[in-house]
Amino acid sequence: MDFISILSIFVLACFVGYYVVWSVTPALHTPLMSVTNAISSVIVVGALIASAAAGSMTSKWLGLVAVALASVNIFGGFAVTARMLAMYKKKERKDG
Amino acid sequence: MAEAAVQQPAWVLLAYLVAGVCFILALRGLSSPESSQRGNRFGMLGMAIAVVTTLITHYVDRICVTPPNDRAAAARYLDWCSQGNLGAYLWILGAILIGGGIGLVTARKIQMTAMPQLVAAFHSLVGLAAVLVGAAAYLNPEAFGIAQLPFPVGSGWTVYAPLSAVVINPVSRIEMGLGVAIGAITFSGSVIAFLKLNGNMSGKPILLPLRHLINLGTLAAILILIAYFTQDEAPAIFFTIMGLSFAIGFLLIIPIGGADMPVVISMLNSYSGWAAAAMGFTLHNSAMIITGALVGSSGAILSYIMCRAMNRSFISVIAGGFGAVSSSGDAATIDRPYKRGSAEDAAFLMAQADQVIIVPGYGMAVSQAQHALREMADLLKSKGVRVKYAIHPVAGRMPGHMNVLLAEANVPYDEVFELEDINSEFAQTDVAFVIGANDVTNPAAKSDKSSPIYGMPVLDVEKARTVLFVKRSMGGVGYAGVDNELFYRDNTMMLLSDAKKMVEEIVKNLG
Secondary structure, three states: OOHHHHHHHHHHHHHHHHHHHHOOOHHHHHHHHHHHHHHHHHHHHHHHHHHHOOOOHHHHHHHHHHHHHHHHHHHHHHHHHHHHHOOOOOOOOOOO | OEEOOOOOOHHHHHHHHHHHHHHHHHHHHHHOHHHHHHHHHHHHHHHHHHHHHHHHHOOOOOOOOEOOOOHHHHHHHHHHHOOOOHHHHHHHHHHHHHHHHHHHHHHHHOOHHHHHHHHHHHHHHHHHHHHHHHHHHHHOOOOOOOEEEOOOOOOOOEOOOOOOOOEEOHHHHHHHHHHHHHHHHHHHHHHHHHHHHOOOOOOOOOOOOOHHHHHHHHHHHHHHHHHHHOOOOOHHHHHHHHHHHHHHHHHHHOOOOHHHHHHHHHHHHHHHHHHHHHHHHHHOOHHHHHHHHHHHHHHHHHHHHHHHHHOOOHHHHHHOOOOHHHHHHHHHOOOOOOOEOOHHHHHHHHHHOOEEEEEEOHHHHHHOOHHHHHHHHHHHHHOOOEEEEEEOOOOOOOOOHHHHHHHHOOOOHHHEEEHHHHHHHHHHOOEEEEEOOOHHHOOHHHHOOOOOOOOOOOOOHHHOOEEEEEEOOOOOOOOOOOOOHHHHOOOEEEEEOOHHHHHHHHHHHHO
């Protein structure tokens, strides 16, 4: 992909982000932060490439440490978000 | 010179795109609590797609180069070049298991009141991971496809062996420099935010002399170095950028006080996104770019919402020092008459009411009063009292903090209202029950032009027939360092006690 295609994706994604985030209900702002935290750990892709690649051993080790750090975030972030979201309950209607 | 970036197959590009779309759906799900859990599962799916795709495409990941027509060299390398990477993958699996295990245990054990600290800690990890990936890319540019080959692609050379003396594309150097700088700022800033939120460090702003000059100078130096990095990729420059960025993250957060933490934590959220986006540019990876843009704008919007809710400009929050004057505020607290009530009085007043609005704040989180509070609300409801909750956007230490705590205590979310939806109701309310909130109820924000919080949108609790204000003692002031006019009003009754103890006593009196 050339730079311009990448830039296009980025700019459009910023707009998507803008509209999607404004539609998030304020009551869920804390889960929003924890889930964005989890998904920003997609940086693990870079860490995996570094760990898998041949060549510099230092680079490999840095990659492995980054994989571990990002994994804390991925598993921890999604799990804590799921835990929070499971707590949001509607009023029990007693009619019927 | 030509780029060594090996063109990725179409299915790989598509897979990363699908992962990106999953992340968009994850955030989209948060528009209502009903769809939110499905959204979260989309997020997990996206992450799984991105990770598996990367692992598949990099299983055989050896860039090997031989000159044209050198069949002997080609044969020598061919075997080595096509070997799989099983050994490396076992290490990766180990790293994922260790990290994932720590993450899962933390997520299960963490108390909901400690969520701001946890989020700050998680931000710091994303930041550090970005720095490490940047450093790894700097040390092994061929692996990341950002190296320039010393010969044009298609000139007959066969790529088989690792190259020595490769140079990194200048554009990639800018992206890498930015990614590492933002990652480092996110890391050190989040560490300070964590220490402040966790109470390991005073929430009071720490003000260094000449701090604005130092900060601006450091930021300028980082930008100049990144520009110079395109000309000279010496390690000294790369690591100076990294070091200065760690320093500036630290310097930027120490002068910011506890009350501004909701802004800081959203801002760091935003930074972690931009760091991921910069790395996505380096790696030409659409999933990372989409995610980075989503997270970046999410954090930026949350910062904006928080600033608006405090009527402060983003710049003034970043400049820090808010609330620093509060330490000298003791002299200003003159003895003014106020009404003090007991749990018994409070129980009686609320039991007689038609409608009670509960206004929770950070104090509720500190004393873990949310469960007792819900018990109180249940008893009131059984007596035919309507109970609602009013939440100010900056109540607590992070956006939505109070909502999570109330949800934890099984308060139905349709009883919980935002500032603008409930503010007009206070006038028709018998009792406003303020628990652990202070500045967000201060009527001075509406009338007193000299007040530091003038212009901040506040909850109109004073319009309720009676205000019950739970507070530890009369001495302390809110984080803004201003006295609250509300305490001395005729219709205010102060309930001076620990929030949880007070609510438990009210529950006893109601029972």
